[in-house]
Amino acid sequence: MRGLKAFGRTIGRTLAATVAAAILAMVLRYHPQIPPMVELAAQLAVAAGSAGLLLWALAPWWRSLDEAVHEANKSAFFWGGQFGILFAFFLGMIEMTSTPFQRPRMPEWMLGVIIALVCQWVGYVIFNLIWWLRRGGWGAGK
Template structure:
């Protein structure tokens, strides 16, 4: 008995999820640009509603994808997020600590002039480091289990 039809169906399911994700991104990006263009007093609440809808759609996509993933894929992602994400976060924390102590000079590109912009830069840098760590750990997991 062959599992070819299941593999083909699973591959099409992943492509469909990727397409839905791209569509959600395009809609949120387009509506965000429209809100920026129109502006006005309602821009703040519209942005909050748009962000909430985008996060809800992303969560729905993630749950649907997770339910369709097999055990090996789930284990690879859990392992990669735990080890890679934790290592990336530790690296970001280490860089920020060394920068605070004056041991190194971290020159992050400024997003603006206020403290909110510095917080967003720190969040973006930390999440970026976690994603890089995750990608490396995920690749290592699959290389070890091939």
């Protein structure tokens, strides 16, 4: 059960950091007094800071795992990510074919990226749970 709690905390931290970065990026986007070049620099700083924060949060957890858990996460990331992005693409195709094609504006593009990332995250969690359930559940072999 300890492994499940650690997994849940890690997923929660990464999701919180992703949502915080998305909110900050949207605030920067809609602030009327920010010049475009400053806005771009701030968005790049938010992206780099978010990536650094996620690496900082995940590195100790990843180093503490054994080989079986590494394989579980790699499998979940690959298959969950693939099916998650495929599902996001499917939703995007439905949206494009249900309305007349117009050039997407920035907020729609950002929403699409957020949807794709959430779909990948959900796919990762589902496939990770499947991987563990096929092998006897959390903490099997202890």
